[in-house]
Amino acid sequence: MTHIDITITHHRVEHSDGDLPPFWLLYFTLNGTEHRVQLDGHLLLDRTTNDGIRQDFSDEAEAALEAAIAEYVGEHEAELSFDEHNEQELAQLLARLQQHSNQDYTLHKLPGDQGYELRLPIHGTRHQVAVYASVAYAYRGLQQIIQDTAPVLKRLNANIPLALHTRFKVVCAQRNLPMGDALIEMIRDWCEPV
Numbered sequence: 001m002t003h004i005d006i007t008i009t010h011h012r013v014e015h016s017d018g019d020l021p022p023f024w025l026l027y028f029t030l031n032g033t034e035h036r037v038q039l040d041g042h043l044l045l046d047r048t049t050n051d052g053i054r055q056d057f058s059d060e061a062e063a064a065l066e067a068a069i070a071e072y073v074g075e076h077e078a079e080l081s082f083d084e085h086n087e088q089e090l091a092q093l094l095a096r097l098q099q100h101s102n103q104d105y106t107l108h109k110l111p112g113d114q115g116y117e118l119r120l121p122i123h124g125t126r127h128q129v130a131v132y133a134s135v136a137y138a139y140r141g142l143q144q145i146i147q148d149t150a151p152v153l154k155r156l157n158a159n160i161p162l163a164l165h166t167r168f169k170v171v172c173a174q175r176n177l178p179m180g181d182a183l184i185e186m187i188r189d190w191c192e193p194v
Helices: 059-075 087-101 135-145 162-174 179-190
Strands: 006-013 023-030 033-040 043-048 106-109 116-121 128-132
Touching (some): 023 059
Antiparallel strands (some): 006 023, 023 033, 033 043, 106 116
């Protein structure tokens, strides 16, 4: 069995434009080699060395690392908080999203301190479905949807990021869905439930 030495520290990263939520980088030493892992809404998104090269770990090291990070995040949960965006900020983002997509969205406060939940309508019914519940997911998802890289067109697919235009058209054509329903389906794919 290989000795696994894990030392973890963390660093908060702010976006220069101020429009995106902050995220955390956890720096850790594994058997003397320095690595980092990015957290976003308590998700592990990136495992690279400090020079940006992807680092693969053995199964044993991977399990030890995941356990150590989970313990570290648990111990620093109050400090490693992602729910810093209040209802007013989210409401403004929802208004922009509704303007772009011509869909009605609602924002619900969850019980206690669980944050907020974004709900999307089910086409042709009075029911709504919860798509994602954490503020970090909502903020990131809305920003991705309304990013400025989409081309200026007069149709709904102008609100789809340029890289996803082809997939959007395929979803509309293959499933014979209205553009609004296809947009909702893609939003659900982007923002996985938590």
